[in-house]
Amino acid sequence: QLKALEKITDSIAHQESLIVSMREALDRQKRFAAASNSITSTTGTADSYTADELLDTLPSEQHRFEYLDT
Structure with a gap:
């Protein structure tokens, strides 16, 4: 039981x-979106940059499943 509780805590x-990583990425995305709205000619570039940044910030699915399997 103690081992199970430790796994739950982990x-x-x-x-x-x-959640913290996702919140930070979303905050950055909001800032970049606001900046891209003021410069219409670079909106597409800014949007793709924030999407790439969001993907780089979040842990990979593979890492998450490895963690849950251990």
């Missing part, structure tokens, strides 16, 4: 770190 901590 999982919660991991989920919290994912």
